[in-house]
Amino acid sequence: MLFHSTGLGLDRATLERACEDEDVARNFLEAILWPDGPVCPRCRTLEVRIVRTQAGSWRCRTCQKYFKLTTGTLFEGTHLKLHRWLQSVMLMGTSETLVTDLMRKVGMMPKTAVAIARKLRSAEVAGDTLLIQLRLLSEHVKTATPLRASDQCGAGDE
Numbered sequence: 719m720l721f722h723s724t725g726l727g728l729d730r731a732t733l734e735r736a737c738e739d740e741d742v743a744r745n746f747l748e749a750i751l752w753p754d755g756p757v758c759p760r761c762r763t764l765e766v767r768i769v770r771t772q773a774g775s776w777r778c779r780t781c782q783k784y785f786k787l788t789t790g791t792l793f794e795g796t797h798l799k800l801h802r803w804l805q806s807v808m809l810m811g812t813s814e815t816l817v818t819d820l821m822r823k824v825g826m827m828p829k830t831a832v833a834i835a836r837k838l839r840s841a842e843v844a845g846d847t848l849l850i851q852l853r854l855l856s857e858h859v860k861t862a863t864p865l866r867a868s869d870q871c872g873a874g875d876e
C-alpha cells in the first residue's frame with residue numbers, strides 16, 4: 719500500500735538493501751515522502767516537472783522553486799548519502815552511544831558522527847515526521863519478520 723507507486727515491498731530485505739544501496743535508498747524515501755509522485759515541499763502541489771539538466775531535481779509549477787527529494791527534510795543540507803542516513807536512523811533505537819556506533823558501524827569520521835547524531839537527536843526531540851515514519855517502519859520490519867517462524871513452531875519459548 720505504502721509502496722504502491724514504486725512497487726517496492728515493505729520488508730526486511732528491502733530495508734536492508736536501502737541501507738546499502740543509494741538507488742534503493744532513494745526509491746525507498748521517495749515511496750515514503752511521495753507516495754503519489756513528487757510533491758513541492760512548499761506548496762504541497764503535485765504540479766511539478768522534472769529538471770532534465772539537473773539529476774534529482776524538480777521545479778514547482780506554482781511557486782517556480784526548485785527542489786530535491788531531501789528539500790525540507792532533516793536530510794537536507796548534508797553530504798551524507800541517503801543509504802548512510804538510513805543506516806544511522808536504524809541505529810538510533812538500539813544505540814546507547816550513537817556517536818560511537820556511527821563511527822564504528824556506519825564508518826563515519828568523528829566530526830561527522832557528532833554532527834549527524836546531533837541532527838538526529840534534535841529531529842527526534844522536534845517530533846520530525848519523516849524520522850518518526852522511518853523509525854516506525856524499521857520497528858515494524860524488525861518485529862514483523864521473526865513472527866512467522868515462531869507462529870509456525872508454536873514452541874512458546876517465552
Ligand SMILES: [Zn+2]
Pocket residue numbers: 758759760761762763778779780781782783
Ligand atoms: Zn511550490
